[in-house]
Amino acid sequence: MMMMKMMMKSSELVVFVSSVLCVSAVVLHEDLHIRGCSDSDGEDAYTLDVEELWYADFINKKGVYPLPSFFSSFRYNEGTYEQAVADQQICRSNLKNSRIGMKDLPEENDAPSSLIIYSRDDLELGQKNTLICHVAGFYPAPVKVHWTKNGENVTEGTSINVPYPNKDGSFQQISRLEFTPQQGDMYSCSVEHPALEEPLTRLWDVQVQQPSVGPAVFCGLGLTIGLLGVAAGTFFLIKGNECS
Template sequence: LTVRELLMKMKELLLFLSCVLCVSADVLHEDIGITGCSDSDGEVMYGLDGEELAYADFNKQEEIYPQPPFVDHFTYGEGTYEQAVADQQICKGNLQTARKVMKEYPLEHVAPSGVMIYTRDEVEFGEKNTLICHVTGFYPAPVNVSWTKNEQKVTEGSSINVPYPNKDGTFTQISRLDFTPQLGDIYSCAVQHLALTQPLTKIYEVEASARSDPGVGPSVFCGVGLTLGLLGVAAGTFFLIKGNECS
C-alpha cells in the first residue's frame, strides 16, 4: 500500500470506530427547549427527562420554576427571560414566513387520547388538597381546561402548565385545582380542543373512606362478618335437617 492509501484506510477505520462509539453510547439524560408563538401568545419552555424545569411567563414578565418544594431548586443564569423575549420576536418573524410558504397546507387536528382526574394526596375531609386533570395525546397545543364544583364554575385556585411535547409529536398538559374535600362534593374538569366537537368531561366525587371516617371500616367488616356467620348457621341447619330426613 502507498502512504496515501494507508492514510485513507486509517481514516475509514477511525470513522467506523467513531460511529460504533456513537451508536453504543447510553443516553443518561434528555433535555429539551421549546419556543412557540402565535399572533397573541407565546411559549418558551425548558425541560429535562420528561419534567418541566422552567418557562417564561410573558404576563408576569419573569421566568417561572414550577418544581415542587421537596426537590433541589434549579435556576438558569441571568438573562434567561430576556432571551426568551428575544426568541419570541424571531419566532413571530418565522411564523409570518411559514404562513406564506404553507398557505394552502391543512393543519392536522388530533383529539386528546387520555383525560384523567385524581388527587395529589390521599383524601382527608377538611384537609387542603389538589385535584389534577391530566390531558395527553392532543395536537396542536394547547387545550382549555375549566373546573366546576357542584355544577358551579370555579376559577380561584386553578392553574395549568404550558404544553409538554410527547415523543409521538402530540402534547400533554396538566391543570390543577386547590380544594378542601367535603363529603358529597362533586368536581369536574372539562377539556376543550380544536379536534373536539364538545368538551371531554371527567368527574371526581368526594366519597367516604375508611381513613376519613374511622367508623366506616369497622362497621363494614362487622356487617360482613355477621352476614357470613348467619349464612354458616343457615347452611349447618339445612344439612342437619337433610341428614335427619335420610336417616
C-alpha cells in the same frame, strides 16, 4: 434531537420547537426546552421528566419557577428571560415564513385521546390537596381546561402547565386545582380543543371510606365462639374419661 411542529388554528399559525437535551440508550431523565409563538402569544419553558422547571411570563416580564422551593434549588443563569424574549422575535420571523409556505396545506386536528382526573395525595377530609386533570394525545396545542365544583365554575386555585410534546408529535397538558375535600363534593374537569365538537368532561367525587369496626367485630366474635367450642369439647372429654 430537534422536532418542529407547525400548527394552524383558524387564521392563526403557531410554531413549536422542542429540544431534547438529555437522551441516552437507557433514558434516565428527559430534559426539554419548549419554545412557541403565535401572532398574539408566546411561550418558553424548560421541563424535566414532564415537570415544568421554569417558564417565561411574557405578561409580567419575568421568569417563573413554578415548583415549590423544597423540590429543587436549581436556578438558570441570569439573562434566561431576556434570551427568551429575543427568541420570540426569531420565532415570529419563522412563523411569518412558515405561514407563506403552508398557506395551501390543510388544517390538521387530533382530538385528545386520554383525559383522567385524580388527586395528588391520599384523601383526608378537611386537608388541603390538589386535583390533577391530565389530557394527552391532542394536536395542535394548547387545550382549554375548565373546572367546576358541585356544578359551579371554579377559577381560584387553578393552574395549567405549558403543552408538553409526546414522541409521536402530539401533546399533553396538566391542569391543577387546589381544593379541600369534603364528603360528597363533586368536581369536574372539561377540556376544549378544535377537534372536539363539544367539551370532553370527566367527573370526580369525594368518597372517603370511614373506618369500620365490622370485620374486627366479626373476627373477634368468631374467635370467641371458636374458643368456647374448644373449651366445651375439652370439658366433655374430661367428663367422659371420669365416667369410664
